[in-house]
Amino acid sequence: MHGAPPWAALVIALPLAAGVLALLFRGRPARAASVISALLIPGSLALLSGTVLRGGALRYRIGGWGAPLGIDLFADGLSIVMLWMTAFVGTAVTAYSVFYFRGNAEKERFFWPLWMFLWAGLNAIFLSGDVFNLYVSLEVMGLSAVALVCIAGGREALTAGLRYFLVAITGSLTYLLGVAMLYAQYGSLDIYLIGEAAGPGPAAATAAALMTAGLLAKTALFPLHFWLPRAHASALSPVSAVLSALVVKASFYMVLRLWTDAFGNALAPQAGLFLGALGCAAVVWGALMAMRQKRLKMLVAYSTVSQIGYLFLFFPMAAHPDAFTGAVYQALSHAFAKASIFLSVGNMMRSVGNDAIEGLAGAGKSVQTSVFAFGISGASLMGLPPSGGFIAKWQLVKASVETGQWWWAAVIMAGGLLAAAYVFPVLRRSFADGGAAGEALKVPYGMEAAAMALAVLSLVLGIGAAIPLSFFWPARL
Amino acid sequence: MTQWMAYSVCGLLLFTIGLYGTIAYGHVFRKVLSFNIMGSGIFLFLVSIAGRAPGHPDPVPHAMVLTGIVVTVSATAFALALLRKMNSETGEESLGPGQEYRSGKEGE
Amino acid sequence: MGISRLHKIFAAVLSGGLALALIASISGLNEGDGLSRQVRASIEESGVKSEVTAVLLNFRGYDTLLEIAVLLLALIGVTALAEGETAPEKADVRDPALSGLAELILPLMVLASGYLLHAGTYAPGGAFQAGAVLAAAILLARLAGIAEPERRKGALAGIAAIGFAVFLSAALAPLLLGARFFDYPGQAAHAIIVVVEGALAISTALILYLLFSECSSIRQWRGRKGEAE
Numbered sequence: 001m002h003g004a005p006p007w008a009a010l011v012i013a014l015p016l017a018a019g020v021l022a023l024l025f026r027g028r029p030a031r032a033a034s035v036i037s038a039l040l041i042p043g044s045l046a047l048l049s050g051t052v053l054r055g056g057a058l059r060y061r062i063g064g065w066g067a068p069l070g071i072d073l074f075a076d077g078l079s080i081v082m083l084w085m086t087a088f089v090g091t092a093v094t095a096y097s098v099f100y101f102r103g104n105a106e107k108e109r110f111f112w113p114l115w116m117f118l119w120a121g122l123n124a125i126f127l128s129g130d131v132f133n134l135y136v137s138l139e140v141m142g143l144s145a146v147a148l149v150c151i152a153g154g155r156e157a158l159t160a161g162l163r164y165f166l167v168a169i170t171g172s173l174t175y176l177l178g179v180a181m182l183y184a185q186y187g188s189l190d191i192y193l194i195g196e197a198a199g200p201g202p203a204a205a206t207a208a209a210l211m212t213a214g215l216l217a218k219t220a221l222f223p224l225h226f227w228l229p230r231a232h233a234s235a236l237s238p239v240s241a242v243l244s245a246l247v248v249k250a251s252f253y254m255v256l257r258l259w260t261d262a263f264g265n266a267l268a269p270q271a272g273l274f275l276g277a278l279g280c281a282a283v284v285w286g287a288l289m290a291m292r293q294k295r296l297k298m299l300v301a302y303s304t305v306s307q308i309g310y311l312f313l314f315f316p317m318a319a320h321p322d323a324f325t326g327a328v329y330q331a332l333s334h335a336f337a338k339a340s341i342f343l344s345v346g347n348m349m350r351s352v353g354n355d356a357i358e359g360l361a362g363a364g365k366s367v368q369t370s371v372f373a374f375g376i377s378g379a380s381l382m383g384l385p386p387s388g389g390f391i392a393k394w395q396l397v398k399a400s401v402e403t404g405q406w407w408w409a410a411v412i413m414a415g416g417l418l419a420a421a422y423v424f425p426v427l428r429r430s431f432a433d434g435g436a437a438g439e440a441l442k443v444p445y446g447m448e449a450a451a452m453a454l455a456v457l458s459l460v461l462g463i464g465a466a467i468p469l470s471f472f473w474p475a476r477l
Numbered sequence: 478m479t480q481w482m483a484y485s486v487c488g489l490l491l492f493t494i495g496l497y498g499t500i501a502y503g504h505v506f507r508k509v510l511s512f513n514i515m516g517s518g519i520f521l522f523l524v525s526i527a528g529r530a531p532g533h534p535d536p537v538p539h540a541m542v543l544t545g546i547v548v549t550v551s552a553t554a555f556a557l558a559l560l561r562k563m564n565s566e567t568g569e570e571s572l573g574p575g576q577e578y579r580s581g582k583e584g585e
Numbered sequence: 586m587g588i589s590r591l592h593k594i595f596a597a598v599l600s601g602g603l604a605l606a607l608i609a610s611i612s613g614l615n616e617g618d619g620l621s622r623q624v625r626a627s628i629e630e631s632g633v634k635s636e637v638t639a640v641l642l643n644f645r646g647y648d649t650l651l652e653i654a655v656l657l658l659a660l661i662g663v664t665a666l667a668e669g670e671t672a673p674e675k676a677d678v679r680d681p682a683l684s685g686l687a688e689l690i691l692p693l694m695v696l697a698s699g700y701l702l703h704a705g706t707y708a709p710g711g712a713f714q715a716g717a718v719l720a721a722a723i724l725l726a727r728l729a730g731i732a733e734p735e736r737r738k739g740a741l742a743g744i745a746a747i748g749f750a751v752f753l754s755a756a757l758a759p760l761l762l763g764a765r766f767f768d769y770p771g772q773a774a775h776a777i778i779v780v781v782e783g784a785l786a787i788s789t790a791l792i793l794y795l796l797f798s799e800c801s802s803i804r805q806w807r808g809r810k811g812e813a814e
Contacts, residue, residue, distance in 0.1 A: 147662035
């Protein structure tokens with residue numbers, strides 16, 4: 001069947017091509033290839049979105065074979081929203097990194113190819129309709145993510161990177177055994193063919209448990225979060241932004257996709273309740289730990305542990321449509337807010353020379369825009385109106401009240417207060433007049449602009465919430 | 478118990494033995510060996526289910542095993558290099574309950 | 586020690602419980618034949634006679650493309666880690682037994698690798714098996730002191746990336762003809778797969794060799810900086 005629009009394939013192939021070019025040609029050509037691909041990806045994504053808007057959810061049969069023999073790419077509203085999340089954060093991080101790596105050719109040399117392959121892995125995950133292909137895409141993403149942590153160098157990054165990698169590989173092998181179980185049972189690797197065939201039974205339940213457990217380790221859901229804070233904190237700031245904003249979302253997306261489209265009939269309701277309870281524990285524990293941190297990047301990393309928890313409140317309320325919207329909105333708004341915060345923190349650290357919260361005085365003057373961006377994004381983490389975080393948490397509260405499970409709402413409210421308790425001290429410190437104020441440096445304006453752009457996006461997401469919701473939700477298979 | 482089932486059970490047991498190793502041991506080299514055992518268990522399981530029907534074996538699990546082997550080899554090489562680098566910087570060979578995060582600067 | 590023992594007990598309970606659950610869950614599996622019928626029905630159109638190669642390089646070629654990306658990523662990661670490390674001093678002593686043996690079996694290894702590559706289109710074998718044997722040959726040549734690939738590591742790393750570039754180009758080329766990603770035109774499928782296999786075999790060999798070489802150049806712990814060596 002000829003004439004299928006190639007956009008879905010291009011969204012994956014563009015960063016792959018940029019990655020190999022950036023590997024072969026160092027320096028300026030590598031940077032150019034990455035920047036061009038960061039501009040072309042949103043372009044082909046816009047064309048893909050147009051196709052989905054006109055024709056509904058789309059299946060792209062790679063090689064023309066079609067599932068179950070071949071691999072199908074699959075794009076519906078959820079995939080499109082996730083791809084745009086990646087594109088916005090990715091473009092901002094690319095712009096930021098052009099300035100960030102100036103005068104640091106040694107690290108830049110490895111950053112561009114790894115970052116492009118990471119982007120390709122993310123896009124591949126959001127478009128895949130095949131459980132084994134998801135495994136390989138997950139490895140592309142995982143290996144580039146860990147290598148990106150390690151290019152920071154030094155004992156903290158290396159130790160944290162190694163721990164991260166060992167958890168990630170154990171998680172993905174556990175996932176792979178689940179894939180093998182599914183294939184043994186259903187003779188197919190296509191998510192939707194499995195979904196049609198799946199019913200309650202021991203093999204399906206074991207496969208679902210293995211795959212979910214492996215992915216939870218990679219998503220760092222409490223209590224499997226132990227590797228995350230140090231890995232995200234010791235990475236370079238643009239890398240931290242990508243890890244916290246996007247990488248943990250990719251494995252969450254896989255859990256969401258599998259639970260809604262593949263295991264729908266095979267799961268007991270208690271399983272959803274269990275994930276919801278872990279999510280609650282994550283919200284509270286992550287926030288409490290964030291409050292105790294003395295280092296800014298550790299605080300922000302623990303905040304990620306906390307914000308991931310909200311995503312899993314979807315599962316106990318899966319029957320309510322607002323729970324799905326709320327969880328996806330939380331993924332989106334946390335991605336923009338957290339990427340903005342890590343980029344801002346990178347600017348603040350460069351300005352005042354370290355990341356001790358005690359030593360931030362003066363940043364409020366030298367990198368005012370970044371501190372302001374931190375504040376806006378912090379409001380989204382707390383769930384203050386009119387931010388994207390507010391809409392997300394509002395939808396989740398609504399779903400919990402309407403399904404009669406009010407206790408989730410209580411945790412969501414408490415989580416917002418706890419977030420305020422770790423965001424405000426940072427702002428207060430930054431605006432304090434300290435002894436070091438005179439020594440605080442300026443940073444290139446492009447780096448501040450990138451942080452601000454994402455902060456504005458997290459705000460606009462709340463004001464213009466209706467746009468992504470109304471356009472993409474009907475496009476589900 | 479049929480032949481393929483015996484091999485499947487061995488594969489699954491290998492996987493759980495490997496899983497035990499990744500959790501129970503602190504030394505990184507042991508962890509690397511353990512995740513390789515997990516991988517081998519999965520591959521044995523895949524090959525055994527490919528031969529369930531009499532006659533012609535199913536080529537798709539065989540292809541999955543080949544892909545899986547390449548991924549595992551890559552991961553092993555990277556993990557070993559990372560172990561050597563960590564050892565070269567810190568003298569450690571194990572991952573203990575957590576070294577304190579002490580970095581304050583970055584990028585330079 | 587108490588924590589360590591608890592840790593081991595936890596690991597044992599988890600793995601033991603999982604083993605029981607896994608074994609219980611396969612007892613219900615039927616004797617399904619998976620996708621073998623579909624593969625046989627389409628094998629004529631795939632361009633190769635070997636079913637496994639048809640799955641790897643045509644039906645599920647996209648997986649293999651990403652798998653080569655993983656291999657390349659491992660090389661980037663290991664190179665980044667070995668950055669700034671100097672290769673260990675080479676022993677000048679040339680082991681006569683090793684180099685004699687190497688001279689004897691190196692040609693055979695290269696021949697075996699070529700055979701495995703060729704056989705891949707109709708029998709078990711293919712790019713990865715061929716690449717692995719070739720990597721072993723390069724390594725043996727280096728250890729025996731016959732070749733010094735270390736000197737051209739930069740160039741080798743460049744060539745190592747070519748396999749992925751060729752594969753990606755082959756996958757994208759059909760888009761220019763208005764067909765799909767990976768949709769090789771019927772008559773050309775065989776030729777494309779042979780070229781891709783050849784490129785992948787060379788890349789796989791170089792990447793595997795470089796992984797070894799870069800990894801071994803990272804020196805071991807020599808005490809804290811400033812302490813006596």
